Amino acid sequence: xxxxxxxxxxxxxxxxxxxxxxxxxxxxxxxxxxxxxxxxxxxxxxxxxxxxxxxxxxxxxxxxxxxxxxxxxxxxxxxxxxxxxxxxxxxxxxxxxxxxxxxxxxxxxxxxxxxxxxxxxxxxxxxxxxxxxxxxxxxxxxxxxxxxxxxxxxxxxxxxxxxxxxxxxxxxxxxxxxxxxxxxxxxxxxxxxxxxxxxxxxxxxxxxxxxxxxxxxxxxxxxxxxxxxxxxxxxxxxxxxxxxxxxxxxxxxxxxxxxxxxxxxxxxxxxxxxxxxxxxx
Amino acid sequence: xxxxxxxxxxxxxxxxxxxxxxxxxxxxxxxxxxxxxxxxxxxxxxxxxxxxxxxxxxxxxxxxxxxxxxxxxxxxxxxxxxxxxxxxxxxxxxxxxxxxxxxxxxxxxxxxxxxxxxxxxxxxxxxxxxxxxxxxxxxxxxxxxxxxxxxxxxxxxxxxxxxxxxxxxxxxxxxxxxxxxxxxxxxxxxxxxxxxxxxxxxxxxxxxxxxxxxxxxxxxxxxxxxxxxxxxxxxxxxxxxxxxxxxxxxxxxxxxxxxxxxxxxxxxxxxxxxxxxxxxxxxxxxxxxxxxxxxxxxxxxxxxxx
Numbered sequence: 001x002x003x004x005x006x007x008x009x010x011x012x013x014x015x016x017x018x019x020x021x022x023x024x025x026x027x028x029x030x031x032x033x034x035x036x037x038x039x040x041x042x043x044x045x046x047x048x049x050x051x052x053x054x055x056x057x058x059x060x061x062x063x064x065x066x067x068x069x070x071x072x073x074x075x076x077x078x079x080x081x082x083x084x085x086x087x088x089x090x091x092x093x094x095x096x097x098x099x100x101x102x103x104x105x106x107x108x109x110x111x112x113x114x115x116x117x118x119x120x121x122x123x124x125x126x127x128x129x130x131x132x133x134x135x136x137x138x139x140x141x142x143x144x145x146x147x148x149x150x151x152x153x154x155x156x157x158x159x160x161x162x163x164x165x166x167x168x169x170x171x172x173x174x175x176x177x178x179x180x181x182x183x184x185x186x187x188x189x190x191x192x193x194x195x196x197x198x199x200x201x202x203x204x205x206x207x208x209x210x211x212x213x214x215x216x217x218x219x220x221x222x223x224x225x226x227x228x229x230x231x232x233x234x235x236x237x238x239x240x241x242x243x244x245x246x247x248x249x250x251x252x253x254x255x256x257x258x259x260x261x262x263x264x265x266x267x268x269x270x271x272x273x274x275x276x277x278x279x280x281x
Numbered sequence: 282x283x284x285x286x287x288x289x290x291x292x293x294x295x296x297x298x299x300x301x302x303x304x305x306x307x308x309x310x311x312x313x314x315x316x317x318x319x320x321x322x323x324x325x326x327x328x329x330x331x332x333x334x335x336x337x338x339x340x341x342x343x344x345x346x347x348x349x350x351x352x353x354x355x356x357x358x359x360x361x362x363x364x365x366x367x368x369x370x371x372x373x374x375x376x377x378x379x380x381x382x383x384x385x386x387x388x389x390x391x392x393x394x395x396x397x398x399x400x401x402x403x404x405x406x407x408x409x410x411x412x413x414x415x416x417x418x419x420x421x422x423x424x425x426x427x428x429x430x431x432x433x434x435x436x437x438x439x440x441x442x443x444x445x446x447x448x449x450x451x452x453x454x455x456x457x458x459x460x461x462x463x464x465x466x467x468x469x470x471x472x473x474x475x476x477x478x479x480x481x482x483x484x485x486x487x488x489x490x491x492x493x494x495x496x497x498x499x500x501x502x503x504x505x506x507x508x509x510x511x512x513x514x515x516x517x518x519x520x521x522x523x524x525x526x527x528x529x530x531x532x533x534x535x536x537x538x539x540x541x542x543x544x545x546x547x548x549x550x551x552x553x554x555x556x557x558x559x560x561x562x563x564x565x566x567x568x569x570x571x572x573x574x575x576x577x578x579x580x581x582x583x584x585x586x587x
Contacts, residue, residue: 070407071404071407072389072404072406072407074389074393074403074404074406077403077404165402165403165404166404166407190402191401191402191404192370192400192401192402193370193374193396193401193402193403193404193405194402194404194405195404195405195407195408261366261367262367262408277408279367279405279408281366281367281370
């Protein structure tokens, strides 16, 4: 059951946080939500990777490694990484595919396949994509035609039906307005046998750890955002959006409703992060 | 398989409780067979029911959310089908992958080739049950499937083979073990790799269970009715024979594995001779004991009388 309007915290310039403490969430119309999200990410784009490192203590790298190993990429793959602006997941997939290729060098057929690998990085925010393209240049992947940077909306993808072997969305799905639309789009673009993988911050249920995590989220993170990125509101929004996102089981049932089979989830760090996966048959 | 276990339980019940000193047997065997069927809906629809043991043995770090619990209102019958579908597809991919094993080994490449052959995206390879490293899990999936397939074919052969009943047990066992090993003959060049995968710590428990079931099945077909310590002894011995013959086969280059069958024949004979030897030794010990006992009695009697 989803409401048509979302609750957003009062993002007011007059640093009045009592409204947040009294759970004074304001109702915002859905058109406005995507605008607000756009503003948030334009603000955070330049410091996105740095803040990720700070907030997760470097763990986000391991989480993304785990996501890619679960995906099990292969040469010749067509992959779509949604909301992957700065390219973290895409770079990892590319590295993984190239290493497999080196292993299978004996097989002459695979050389052609390597040319066919395509990793599409789709993001709604052009600033994030720019950061990603710069990072690709730094890594020496600027000329690599396997990486394709596309600006687009996760709820209305510009890709054809049954064209992707894999679909990943890492830390992006809680920012969308209509989760079901994103899931059905994912189902549409995947081929038969294709996999959907979602890495997202999720709910913690372990008793003592939950309190610690809440304290960390609401007290430490916005302060960090203020110091490092100079933007407290955006990180406040981030923390609250995590709490609003459906819990693991609910999200898994939503994925199943979109048509995916073999829907599973794996909790990392006690539920702070969860990787949901589904198979299209 | 399920059926034979049921038969055995009924049989043991009928032979009377007195002789049954090890009451845990039925529990052990039904537990083994039920773990295979915990996630299967209809055993008959999938002759290759390989993936369920894998599903039921996922590690504790990952939690599985089955699609069936998502659809609360949909009746059970319909709920089974979506889940069954992906398993059917996975089975098809594995079946196709077997054809590539000889060329590519028991590896991810073979599975990717198999998926392409069937017309399904090779991404499905990533969805096979994972424990840690991707490659090991992929190998696990492929290998287990193959073993179950062979077991199924053996069972079919037993069911259809009327002539087995006319043979003496040792001949029967020889034939069955030979038949089973012949199924592995096409893959013999890559079999050492398969054995090493089975010996991997992560896979040891499932491969042990499979071997136990195989040995059980063979003994049952040979007409075994033991229900006490003998049950364990027989299966252990047969397990030993099977394993040694399998390893012998790896280095056998004689035409059609003639040397291996000779080896097998000798081992089976040895085992049966050993059985007779043990029986004779028991009788001897009993006789000696009886003799000693009576002479001891006489001696003690004489001493007391004095």
